[in-house]
Amino acid sequence: MSSEYLLLRAKNDELIENSACGGAVTSILKYLLDEEEVDGVLTLKKGDDIYDGVPVFIEDSEEIMNTCGSLHCAPTMFGGLISKYLKNQKIGVVAKPCDAMAIDELKKRNQIDEDNIYTIGLNCGGTVMPATAQKMFELFYEVNPDDVVKEEIDKGQIIIELKDGTEKGIKIDDLEEEGYGRRENCQKCELKIPRNTDLVCGNWGSEDDWTFVEINTEKGKTLVDKALKKGYLESKNPSEDLIGRRSKLENIMIKLAKKFQKNYLENNYPETDKWDEYWNRCIGCYGCRDACPLCWCKECDLEKEFYKDVNPDISPDPLTFQGIRLSHMSFSCVNCGQCSDVCPMEIPVARMYDKMQKIYREKNGYIAGVSEEKPPIFVPDEE
Template sequence: MLMSYVLAKSKDSAILEAGECGGAVTSIFKYLLDEGIVDGVLAVRPGVDIYDGVPTLITDSEDLISTASSYHCAPTLMTDLIQTYFADKKIAVSVKPCDIRSMDEMMKRHKINPDNVYTVGLNCGGTVSPITGRQMIDLFYDINPDDVVSEEIDKGQFIVELADGTEKGVKIHDLEEEGYGRRNNCQRCSVKIPRKANIACGNWGAEDGWTFIEINDEKGQELIDAARNAGYIETKNPSEKSIEARSKVEGIMIKMSEKVQDATYVDTVAMEDWNRCIGCYACRDICPVCWCFENCELNKPYFKDELNIPPSPIAFQGIRLSHMSFSCCNCGQCEDVCPMDIPVSLIFDKMQKKYCERTGYVAGVTDDIKPPLYSPEKTEL
């Protein structure tokens, strides 16, 4: 895998003012739209408020300014949206690590054509539930949540900014000790930089007013060169100090995740957890990698049980685990939508880790080992 580093920032004054850490991501998207290289940009912009991150298809580059910020209350639906609605379009998309991991799994299944997609990765320290976000700011910051204009995770703190430019931060650890802060799956996620994306962008290690970009493949390199040559961004090489600072931040975030994994992973699942399952199929339907609904095993006649409707929890979840646990990218959506508060994501992520221990395969990350769908290992296992 090609990997190099560059610092970049927008040459558009409006984007510089509105964007995060130099606005390079927004300007790269603007270049792709203006030059007609893509049909649209799939990004996130606020809906009702900044806690309501809404995936939006932008086709007019003048509208990109509305996406020029950071949203930690962001959805993880990008793979579903591209596969379902834009499979035949040329799309540029902003992706968090779990987004690109699920997208990579769908590319392996030939459900997304990588030639049609430009993936602009966003380094991620975690996302926050919209409802939890508003509650924790009200409780821990002594601030009206409606007065917050932006937020970020930096140096172990969740930091909010008000309209007058003042900032207030609270340690993530303190928030999460009280049941707030990042979503549970984000707390245990150890993939913080989306290296399967063409480029991975963020403020870790960046100088003020610049975006630190890791270029991960030839397509990413060509994109950066073309956007710079067309006058949309300016670039410079990062210092060794910047590279080391970025690596240090990533390392700290991964160590935090590993501590959470050690504390939360369980060897067995209590039957009372499974027995709460009502077979609503919400976890199946929201999963970005579970795609074959029409031919789903759970819809087959021999699975129907007239005497046991919905199907028994063990049968339902057992089929899901056998089909999908090795492909879990820890996006956490299954747990988000479960009406019975079953720790579905935790269980699937634990199973994926066990599969990795046996085969070395990490869903949406590993290149040199085929996924179980194509691997002779599946018979042995």
């Protein structure tokens, strides 16, 4: 179906007050639970503070208020959680672009049942590592990180709100020139509006206290229509001006991502001898594999004895370890960056996988998590 645009907001005043941009997402999740359309919803809730985003599977709509608001300091991936632990459940999931890409790839590989899942996408300008955010707020905003109660990425700025209600914002460009701001993989991600979901929600192009929603599938349209009919939401049509503003912002973010790609994957890309140095740092902890949402093999090649030394308890040598993963990830990587985030030896593995993904894309046009067809490696009649 062709995309349909709406402005939506919750009819529940408490949801509007506590949620971001009108509470439409939270209200849709509440509808799914109340009407028993799903067994549960997978989303994030705030832990001790804004730096502590905790994945939560909610089965009771009374708990939905705990998930209100955005948490950009929580670069958590949901695809792997669904395929490993929620495969047989009917669920709704809130998905930023890299989540949506991973879920899409896992559907193609029969690891997630498309009939069992509603995907509610979120526009995303990027995420920030919690430790980076705390240091950044202290150095550049000159505030105590513990006093920050809300954060938002909007209008080219990272904006924070303090306990006393005051707000401060600094341009993302200025922060990232100093080595702070968004995660590297977020900076070079081109998918800012995940249209591979049933519907996409966000504040880009919205009015105050309204959510701009783009409906992408018949399933998404049916979901919104039912939530409107049951009185969970109210709607109106966005103006052409708002639609244009959203499109303009998306294009600006994509151009910015391509500029970062040029730096990360071309200008500043390590030479081959440097990569040997990186790979030889590898201690075979399996952290990159375990964090990757696309690693789903029931029997992992990396644990087969013939890849190891004489002692089966020793991991494969670094080049074998990384070579095997690279052979799997060159057509699968969705640029989430989780592998680099968890690497204790600070090997920029995500950069290598992304470089190979770009080469794969140039050869056959396939973009993991975005292209509708299966990867060519799974299609015998394609070269």
